Amino acid sequence: MEPGLNIKVKVVSILIFILSTGSSENDLYLNFCGTWRHGKGSLTLSVNLSPGCDGVSISANKTSLSIDGKITAQCRRSDVVSLEQYGLGSQEDSYFCLYWEPLLDQLKLQVAGKNLTLCWPASIQGSCCTDLSHGSNTPYASYGIVNGSVRNDTLNDKIMTAYEFSGESTDCKKLCDQLNQGSTQVNMVENPLAAGYVKHPCARSSEVVMKKDFRGFNVTSPAAKGEPAEPLITVYIPPALKQAAKNTSKVAFSFFKNNSLFQDGLEKVKILNDVVKINVENEIIADLPEPIRIGFHHDVVPKTHARECVSWDTRKG
Numbered sequence: 375m376e377p378g379l380n381i382k383v384k385v386v387s388i389l390i391f392i393l394s395t396g397s398s399e400n401d402l403y404l405n406f407c408g409t410w411r412h413g414k415g416s417l418t419l420s421v422n423l424s425p426g427c428d429g430v431s432i433s434a435n436k437t438s439l440s441i442d443g444k445i446t447a448q449c450r451r452s453d454v455v456s457l458e459q460y461g462l463g464s465q466e467d468s469y470f471c472l473y474w475e476p477l478l479d480q481l482k483l484q485v486a487g488k489n490l491t492l493c494w495p496a497s498i499q500g501s502c503c504t505d506l507s508h509g510s511n512t513p514y515a516s517y518g519i520v521n522g523s524v525r526n527d528t529l530n531d532k533i534m535t536a537y538e539f540s541g542e543s544t545d546c547k548k549l550c551d552q553l554n555q556g557s558t559q560v561n562m563v564e565n566p567l568a569a570g571y572v573k574h575p576c577a578r579s580s581e582v583v584m585k586k587d588f589r590g591f592n593v594t595s596p597a598a599k600g601e602p603a604e605p606l607i608t609v610y611i612p613p614a615l616k617q618a619a620k621n622t623s624k625v626a627f628s629f630f631k632n633n634s635l636f637q638d639g640l641e642k643v644k645i646l647n648d649v650v651k652i653n654v655e656n657e658i659i660a661d662l663p664e665p666i667r668i669g670f671h672h673d674v675v676p677k678t679h680a681r682e683c684v685s686w687d688t689r690k691g
């Protein structure tokens with residue numbers, strides 16, 4: 375009996391191994407790196423992104439690195455950015471990485487040791503584009519991308535003109551709800567949730583509709599389920615916002631739990647609390663007669679440490 379039992383156990387363990395290797399090929403997020411072989415002189419970055427889940431193409435030639443695709447939930451961007459200020463044009467090879475975080479609709483490009491945010495983190499309501507898998511190969515050339523890799527697995531060591539990835543539409547809202555239910559639940563979510571994701575919970579959001587007789591409003595950050603009474607953020611919206619927002623009455627609030635999203639390149643500084651994003655549908659509002667007030671709570675900070683309020687203008691890279 376015993377030898378037979380052993381054989382069965384072996385078969386089972388081999389199967390498990392194969393299955394888990396197979397399913398870890400794709401991932402929720404994309405982390406693509408490569409070396410851009412370019413000419414000397416002025417270089418540009420061309421970005422063309424729109425909502426959808428058709429996929430993304432990362433291509434490069436002598437003068438331009440291009441990121442084109444339909445992978446975002448909300449982010450829309452189409453522009454050409456000069457890379458002159460990063461001093462890439464003095465060599466012929468530049469290492470770069472592209473980070474796609476679908477649960478936050480965030481896309482970052484790391485080049486010359488800096489992260490440029492191409493799409494800012496947002497709160498995703500419906501589906502998002504995950505599991506980007508490498509598609510067709512493109513021809514070799516004398517300029518392009520060398521050693522293209524996904525999470526440190528080299529895909530090709532030749533100089534390729536482009537790498538294409540196609541995605542799969544996933545219900546992000548559902549996934550985020552599962553993530554927000556605390557770490558015990560997170561472990562039960564299927565495999566693609568790599569460890570990194572547990573540390574990057576999705577944004578929590580709420581929306582306020584300013585009615586005709588709007589007299590101001592207080593919004594409190596929604597508490598993550600399963601977390602014991604954490605200090606909340608309060609945002610006060612003054613009545614003046616209703617008049618200033620000409621074309622809409624909706625104000626959206628997103629609260630981002632993990633601040634490392636916003637902390638690139640700042641080693642000696644630490645963000646103490648959640649980050650809040652206030653969005654009035656496609657409108658730019660300035661000079662309110664009464665300010666928007668945001669209340670944060672944070673742990674005790676030693677007097678020797680300086681404190682400062684910071685903000686980001688998401689219209690800039």
Ligand SMILES: *[C@@H]1O[C@H](CO)[C@@H](O)[C@H](O)[C@H]1NC(C)=O
Pocket residue numbers: 420434435436437438440
């Ligand atoms: C390089 O790519 C950019 C953007 O796709 C394009 O506008 C430009 O004409 C290309 N340059 C060369 C030399 O092929």
Ligand SMILES: *[C@@H]1O[C@H](CO)[C@@H](O)[C@H](O)[C@H]1NC(C)=O
Pocket residue numbers: 409467520521531
């Ligand atoms: C590509 O990878 C190989 C092997 O790791 C390395 O020897 C080579 O220098 C790399 N080429 C570039 C341009 O980074």
Ligand SMILES: *[C@@H]1O[C@H](CO)[C@@H](O)[C@H](O)[C@H]1NC(C)=O
Pocket residue numbers: 526
């Ligand atoms: C990926 O490779 C880079 C460069 O070789 C290295 O610095 C980095 O630590 C590696 N990352 C992982 C997750 O192995």
Ligand SMILES: *[C@@H]1O[C@H](CO)[C@@H](O)[C@H](O)[C@H]1NC(C)=O
Pocket residue numbers: 589590591592610
């Ligand atoms: C909002 O909160 C502030 C401070 O707690 C309070 O003084 C104010 O009356 C509240 N406003 C509204 C419209 O609820």
Ligand SMILES: *[C@@H]1O[C@H](CO)[C@@H](O)[C@H](O)[C@H]1NC(C)=O
Pocket residue numbers: 621
């Ligand atoms: C206001 O909304 C209307 C209809 O939705 C739209 O046609 C118009 O362009 C908007 N105006 C501004 C300034 O956003």
Ligand SMILES: *[C@@H]1O[C@H](CO)[C@@H](O)[C@H](O)[C@H]1NC(C)=O
Pocket residue numbers: 573574631632633634
């Ligand atoms: C955010 O995530 C980083 C790692 O990605 C972790 O070191 C840090 O403790 C997290 N911060 C918060 C406030 O959860």
Ligand SMILES: *[C@@H]1O[C@H](CO)[C@@H](O)[C@H](O)[C@H]1NC(C)=O
Pocket residue numbers: 473482484487488489638639
């Ligand atoms: C850029 O962002 C990625 C992903 O969040 C991070 O792993 C990397 O360390 C950042 N690079 C720099 C230079 O801050």
